[in-house]
Amino acid sequence: MATRAVKMSSDESQGGTGSELTKRVAGTVANTREFLHDVRVEMKQVTWPSREDVVSTTWVVIATVAFFGAFLAVVDKLVQLGVAYVFKRFGV
Numbered sequence: 001m002a003t004r005a006v007k008m009s010s011d012e013s014q015g016g017t018g019s020e021l022t023k024r025v026a027g028t029v030a031n032t033r034e035f036l037h038d039v040r041v042e043m044k045q046v047t048w049p050s051r052e053d054v055v056s057t058t059w060v061v062i063a064t065v066a067f068f069g070a071f072l073a074v075v076d077k078l079v080q081l082g083v084a085y086v087f088k089r090f091g092v
Contacts, residue, residue: 049057
């Protein structure tokens with residue numbers, strides 16, 4: 001790979017036209033255009049949810065997070081009390 005880089009720089013220093021570099025840049029631009037075109041085509045095929053669907057699923061997520069937050073807080077408190085009881089029982 002280093003040999004290629006040295007060769008390219010020596011070709012350019014000898015007055016090369018740089019057509020290889022131009023082809024690579026043109027290829028990159030063409031690839032980018034093709035990619036963006038493909039993205040546009042695919043985005044037109046996406047079925048987007050309605051606002052009501054988004055709002056209802058958001059509330060489901062919020063309620064689920066609140067439930068599990070409260071549940072884990074209770075479990076954490078019970079485990080904390082259990083560990084404290086065991087330490088007190090065995091004099092640790």
